[in-house]
Amino acid sequence: xxxxxxxxxxxxxxxxxxxxxxxxxxxxxxxxxxxxxxxxxxxxxxxxxxxxxxxxxxxxxxxxxxxxxxxxxxxxxxxxxxxxxxxxxxxxxxxxxxxxxxxxxxxxxxxxxxxxxxxxxxxxxxxxxxxxxxxxxxxxxxxxxxxxxxxxxxxxxxxxxxx
Numbered sequence: 076x077x078x079x080x081x082x083x084x085x086x087x088x089x090x091x092x093x094x095x096x097x098x099x100x101x102x103x104x105x106x107x108x109x110x111x112x113x114x115x116x117x118x119x120x121x122x123x124x125x126x127x128x129x130x131x132x133x134x135x136x137x138x139x140x141x142x143x144x145x146x147x148x149x150x151x152x153x154x155x156x157x158x159x160x161x162x163x164x165x166x167x168x169x170x171x172x173x174x175x176x177x178x179x180x181x182x183x184x185x186x187x188x189x190x191x192x193x194x195x196x197x198x199x200x201x202x203x204x205x206x207x208x209x210x211x212x213x214x215x216x217x218x219x220x221x222x223x224x225x226x227x228x229x230x231x232x233x234x235x236x237x238x
Contacts, residue, residue: 105175105176106175106176106177107172107173107174107175107176108150108170108171108172108173108174108175108176108179108180109139109147109148109149109150109172109173110176111137111150111176111179112137113134113137114134115176116134116137116152116154117131117132117133117134117154119152119179120132120134120152120154120166120168123154123155123156123166123188124188125156125157130156130157130158131156131157132154132155132156132157133154133155133156133157134152134153134154135153135154135155135165135194136151136152136153136167136194136197137150137151137152137153138150138151138197138199139151139172140199140204141202142169142182142199142202142204142230143182143202143230144202144230147171147172147173148172149169149170149171149172149182150169150170150172150179151167151168151169151185151197151199151204152167152168152169152170153165153166153167153186153194153197154166154167154168155188155193156188163193164188164189164190164191164192164193165186165188165192165193165194165208166184166186166187166188167184167185167186167194167197167206168181168182168183168184168185169181169182169183169185169204169235170182182230182234182235183234183235185204185206185226185228185235186206186208186226190210191210191211192208192209192210192220192224193208193209193210193220194206194207194208195207195208195209195223202229202230203227203228203229203238204227204228204229204235205225205226205227206225206226206227206228207223207224207225208223208224208225208226209221209222209223209224210222210224
């Protein structure tokens with residue numbers, strides 16, 4: 076009788092060791108641009124000219140919104156150069172939220188740092204992005220821009236246009 080019990084246990088253990096019977100872990104989902112946290116965008120933005128004192132970039136805003144009506148949350152990112160005592164012009168860009176987090180695809184630049192404007196506020200309503208800005212008169216000190224303005228842009232199927 077003992078021989079049958081031992082043989083049965085050996086067969087049961089052998090069946091448990093069958094790799095085909097082992098559960099397969101599900102693959103971890105691929106991270107997308109929409110998954111990137113605010114601080115992770117500093118490693119993505121590489122086209123902002125922060126000379127003459129390059130201390131890197133800092134993220135002002137990171138907003139998720141379905142701007143193209145595809146059901147995908149795109150990413151609006153506002154960045155500027157690290158500064159210590161005065162404002163620095165901002166850049167606002169939109170990235171395809173479904174693109175890879177390792178190489179986000181930029182859909183467009185809504186405000187370029189070459190325009191020398193600071194972002195005061197970004198609002199989204201449906202597919203419309205409104206950016207409130209501040210700019211400098213010739214008589215303004217660098218700390219205190221006095222020209223307030225704004226722009227609204229909307230996705231037209233291939234890019235962003237005034238809307």
